[in-house]
Amino acid sequence: MKRNIPLLMERFGGWAASDSSGVDYSHIAAGFKGLLPPSKGSHRLSCSDSDGLNIDGCMCQLAKRRPEEHQLLVAHYIYGIPKRQIAKRLKRNEKCIRVDIQLVEGFLDGCLSMLEVELDMDISIK
Template sequence: MNRDRDMYEVMERWGAWAASDNSGVDWQPIAAGFKGLLPYGKKSRIQCDDDEGIMIDSCVVRLKEHRPEECELLIAHFVIGISLRTIAKRKKCSDGKIRIELQAALGFVDGVSRTI
């Protein structure tokens, strides 16, 4: 994997891959928590390949163990396709707080992926 990659793009491709029932991360309970919210997602999403998907999956599992709220945010945004603004409204906090949490989660996944 290219180490100069844009983690946001990597996670968008992983989210499409995970949403296609490839992921080992149990994200359905998180989806149930956002039931009734329409995703902003594109109809046709570019997916990562299985090797990258499995590797990112393992990083997300580690995130879930250490920072479950940030994992929930990644899944809501990248897998389910819920906008950050909608997530912020649902959690009754600012968009800025959600963006900071997203950056922390992306940093965690990126850091763990570099050790694999």
């Protein structure tokens, strides 16, 4: 199954950033502290708790194997920091950040595929 991983991650980010998700990524973004936008009352698209927990499991595997790339996904998808600002903060080329994020999205897609996980949102984001 071909998944739209960026859209899937946008929804996961909305879920993980919500107070009701039960997961906490606040300690991860310490290096991006100056870039974090103030808390907004806006509502982001979110995924179900089941989907969020499945993706979070893959994110945990990523954190063990590639912690730097994990932080990129957390900064971009959970905290909504634009790739350009991430690149500037890390003093790296924006193109390299984009490529790194795409590679890590591929890892997550592979992780979900290997687990043969069917997500609730698979139907709505095809």
